[in-house]
Amino acid sequence: MxxxxxxxxxxxxxxxxxxxxxxxxxxxxxxxxxxxxxxxxxxxxxxxxxxxxxxxxxxxxxxxxxxxxxxxxxxxxxxxxxxxxxxxxxxxxxxxxxxxxxxxxxxxxxxxxxxxxxxxxxxxxxxxxxxxxxxxxxxxxxxxxxxxxxxxKDSVDHPLxxxxxxxxxxxxxxxxxxxxxxxxxxxxxxxxxxxxxxxxxxxxxxxTIPSDIYQARAIAQLSIHFNWTWIGAVVENSSYGQTAIKIFQEETEGAGVCLEFIETVSLENIVNDAKRAALAIQASTARVILVFTWYTNVRELFLEVARINVTDRQFVASEAWSTSRDLLQHPVTRKVASGVLGVAIRSSALPGFENYLRALHPFHHPSDVFLREFWEAEFRCSPASLSACSGAESLEKVQNVFTDVSQLRVSYNVYLAVYAAAHALHSLLSCPNRDRPAANGSTCSSPKHIRPTELLQHLNNVNFTTPQGETFYFQDGDIPAQYDLVNWQNTPEGTLKLVLVGRVEGFDIHLNESLIHWNTGSSQVPTSVCSETCPPGTRKSNRKGEPVCCFDCIPCAEGEISNTTGSLHCDQCPLEFWSNPGRTACVPRQLDFLSFNETLGITLTTASVSGAVMTTAVFVVFLRYSQTPVVRANNSELSFLLLVSLKLCFLCSLVFIGRPSVWSCRFQQAAFGISFVLCVSCLQVKTIVVLAAFRSTRPGAEALIKWFGPGQQRGSVCLLTCVQIIICAVWLSLSPPVPKPDLGFHGSKFTLECSMTSVVGFSLILGYIGLLACTCLILAFLARKLPDNFNEAKLITFSMLIFCAVWVAFVPAYISSPGKYTVAVEIFAILASSYALLICIFAPKCFTILLRPEKNTKKYMMARCK
Structure with a gap:
């Protein structure tokens, strides 16, 4: 407005x-x-x-x-x-x-x-x-x-x-x-x-229609009767809808019935409101939807519900639309709203009314503009133009909402209103209680001078019997509550029909459940609850911001059980036990470790052996072509030692797989630490040799290469490796790792692992490897611009970058990984860094030796060095 x-x-x-x-x-x-x-x-x-x-x-x-x-x-x-x-x-x-x-x-x-x-x-x-x-x-x-x-022109000039x-x-x-x-x-x-x-x-x-209090109470009683505890509601944005849903909530407050949502719709904005309400219905878990609104709004709502293909909801109808023939005949309604259960205005027959309607004709009522408009809509002709209508049009065989008198509801209310007014007027004009007596049998009040105040008094006291034999009276302006309970059922022809399944009289409901067909097409009452009772193995968890009758059944966490229905909490299993898959009982935990038989162990073993085989193959190639310029120009002795150390790195990862024992726990860390120090030491010495060789070509630097000859190179590698050997020996003698079950990790299995009794020793091993790797990276970076054919500084730089990145990422992954995956992370770091060194340093050389032999000549290499 x-x-x-x-x-x-x-x-x-x-x-x-x-x-x-x-x-x-x-x-x-x-x-x-x-x-x-x-x-x-x-x-x-x-x-x-x-x-x-x-x-x-x-x-x-x-x-x-x-x-x-x-x-x-x-x-x-x-x-x-x-x-x-x-x-x-x-x-x-x-x-x-x-x-x-x-x-x-x-x-x-x-x-x-x-x-x-x-x-x-x-x-x-x-x-x-x-x-x-x-x-x-x-x-x-x-x-x-x-x-x-x-x-x-027919107007009168007196008030009604x-x-x-x-x-x-x-x-x-x-x-x-x-x-x-x-x-x-x-x-x-x-x-x-x-x-x-x-x-x-x-x-x-x-x-002449009961107050909505009674229909809201009737719907509330139906919800309680069918145990619908989780319901959605679409209501008219007016006193009709708001009051009805308020009364419904009051009536069901103590019965465990909750409303998931309340969507309001209004005629002025029905298109947008219907879309919003349809989306709410689609998103809801409630299977029963109450609808308190006018049937034209319901029509738009059903169109939107059908558009998004929601067909599994049981609608409960208020009297405003439960008997709408327009909805019953609409094809969309049959798709989304079959099985509707609704409260309807009580029906009654009006003898002679159907004949009266079918006898209506605009030629007999020329001043009836409404009948003329109806005639134009029904017969597509205008009775105002004689040439347009033949005059033979008749309502005798017309079947529509207007001529349908099979269940007169609102029309009967209008009929009762007219009779109530007529009886009050009759009582007023008869004046049985007036002090002035009637003369000559005429009424004591003139119809032309009726005072509304007097008519109002007589309406309050009206009490009569209708032509249908019913007693009618007002109770403070209202009438006693009477409703029909109707059900929308499919017919063999594919249409919907209204079936009377019960009645409401005051606060009493008389229902024949065997006559009801629900939206599922069967006589099975649909279930609409917020949550089913939680089975064993789960616990109740109230949903935030939702009613207490609405909860989720949360599976018990691992290591917890619940062995009763509807449990409010789960019980923790003892430390040596774990919950079974159904979370209904505690069972003993099983021993677990990284074995050669499982998929992860097989994968890591395959990767380790493959790396060792590839290293051996490179070693054979270098040995076969040991006299070629490519092998000799890159310090063949250190290259062979590097290949041996890489092979040890690949093979040492196998020590980590299998059931931990006292000796395997001691040997695996020592093998890992010593083999990697040997590998990095070779790279560092190779890098120093490259730098020394390049610097020796400058005037006054000839003596530099003499102080770092083959003996010094071998000695440097041995010295750097011996430091790691000493660290390992001290650590393993004072506080070696021992096999120990890890009960701290909660799972159906407990891990048997090599427990680090001294983190300092393991940290020193990793720290020393890291120190050598960083030093090697810095030296290689300084030598990266030397001639490619004379040294491999660029290859060492790239390989050490990958090496350092792998072991930097290893530390947090190692700390956060549970159980046997801690061992898997360490093996992965060993293999990843070993493959990086093998591929980055030796792949280009093997490519040149095997596939580009024309480049493996002294002439070619000397030409590139100029």
Whole structure:
């Protein structure tokens, strides 16, 4: 609603005395007040519709119906006030409600015992579901037609004593407050908000539909009965939806029923709201969805639900859409909403009503603009143009919502409202309790001078038997709660039909479960719980920010068990035990180590042996071509020693695999430390030799090479290696590693590992290797720009970069790895660094020796050195 219409509604609600003055002035001939208000409304809003239905009579009842479903467009031009265009799209169901009012009035006029001598007329407006237009029409009816925006030639110039309407609770609230100071009774056939039961605020309001309190309670009882404890809800963003869901929550609060989500929808923004609600349904785990909203909103919701292909939800319907034929006939509904269980307005038969509807024809009712519009929509011709319609069109064989009288619900409420008003009027005109007696059998009050206040008093005391034999009375404006419980079931033809499966009478539910077909297509009640009971091996864990009835079943962590259903916590197993795969019992832990039989052991063994074989192959190649320039130019003696040390590096990794023993624990670290120091020492000496050879070519540096001849080279390698041997000997003699089970790592297996009783010794071994590697890297880096064919400084630089990177990454990986994977990490570091040295240093030489022999000549190498 625009801001101006909202202000007008607020003004009419908060200033009824002004309206009363205007209406009294009009009745006294002073028409300025009300007509001024009407003129202002008409000029700003435009007429709600140029269509109304009028029949003159001694007493005229007003009627308000929502006959069109397309919301009127609004011109938003910010240079002037908004202007509402007429709404379109004739709604067949409300049209039937309107004719139920006309039918009831004509039936009463033909009844010689009810209101004898009094002819009832009617003036019906289409308010299009808009509060401002409903207000305008109500003021027109209450104040006399001359105050309306659109006059008709059949208009009468006196106020109406009573209005039948409206179809919306919010509009009924507004109208009741607007007409309250005038004491004009308002009898609604579809406004079910519990707030309207407040007779202090709404003393002039009556209704023939039960309060939503009863349907919300009925749905709550159904949820409890079927043990649906986890439910989603889509509600109308109005008092209808908000109040219903509030009552539902209150009724189920102590029964363990929780709502996963509550999505609101409104007619003004239904497309976006329906998309949002459909996504919430898709994302939810609830399988039962309550929907408290108008059926046109449900139609959009189902379209969105079908678009995202959600077909496994059980919908529970409120009375606003549980019997909608439009939804039942829609193909999308059959896809996503079969098996709907809903609370419906109680149904009843109206004898003669079907014949009345089928006999309607615009040629017989030329002033009925609504019938003419219906005729144009149904038969695609305009009865206003004789050439367009043949005249043979008839409703005799038409099957649609308008002619369907198989289950009259809202139409029956309208029928009851008219009869309630007629009986109250009959009681008023009969005046059995007036001090002034009736003369000559005539009524003591004239139909032309009915005061709404008196009619209101008689409505409060009305009590009669309907033509169908039911007793009808008001309880403070309400009627006793009666509902049908209906189920949407598939037919062999592929359509949906309504099946009555129970009734609600007050707070009692009578349900025949065997008749219900659920959304699964079977008679098995769907399950909709937040969480199933947690089985053994799991524990309950409440979801953050969600109700306590909603929890997750979290599997017990490794080493913990739960052997009862619905356990709140898991118990830790003793240190020597571990949980079984089902987390239901503790079992003894198994011994584990890196063996030759498992996949990881086989892979590492294969890599180690392959590296040793490749090293041997390179050794053979160098030995075979030991006299070639490539081998001789790169210090063949150190190259052979380097290959031997690399082979030892590859083979030492095999010592780490297998069940640890006292001797294997001591030997593996010593073999690892000594072989790698031997390898790095060879590289360092080779690098020093390259630098010395290059520097010796400069004037005055001839003696440099003499101080680093073959003997000094061998001695340097031995000296550097002996340092590592001493470190290993001291460490292994004072505090050697010993095999020890590692119970600290929690798993089904405990690892038998070589425990480092002295971390200092292992650190010294690694530190010494690292010191030599860094020194070698620095020296190689300084010699990297020497002629490629004369030295291998670049190759050593690159290989040592990889070597250092591997062992830098080894330290954190070694510390953080659990169990036997600690050993696997160390083996991987050994193999990775060994392969890096073998490939980076010897692969280019082997390539030249085997595949480019023309480059393995002294002439070629000397040419490159120039």
């Amino acid at each position: 625009c801001w101006f219409s909202w202000l007008f509604t607020l003004w009419t609600s908060s200033a009824p005395s002004l309206l009363l003055v205007g209406l009294v002035g009009r009745q006294l001939g002073l028409k300025i007040g009300l007509q001024g208000v009407q003129t202002a409304i008409c000029s700003r809003w435009g007429p709600p519709s140029d269509k109304s239905l009028f029949q003159d009579g001694d007493v005229i009842f007003g009627g308000l119906f929502h006959l069109h479903y397309q919301t009127p467009a609004i011109d938003h031009e910010f240079t002037q006030l908004q202007h509402y265009k007429p709404c379109t799209g004739l709604e067949y169901a409300p049209l039937q409600y309107m004719y139920a009012m006309v039918f009831a009035l004509e039936e009463i006029n033909d009844n010689p015992t009810l209101l004898p001598g009094v002819k009832l007329g009617y003036h019906i407006f289409d308010c299009c579901g808009q509060p401002m237009w409903a207000n305008q029409a109500a003021l027109s009816l209450a104040g006399g037609e001359s105050s309306s925006c659109n006059l008709t 004593p009573l209005i039948i309407g409206a179809a919306s609770s919010i509009i009924s609230e507004i109208l009741s407050k607007t007409l309250g100071p005038l004491s004009v009774p308002l009898i609604s056939y579809l406004s079910s908000c519990p707030c309207l039961s407040n007779k202090v605020q709404f003393p002039n309001f009556f209704r």
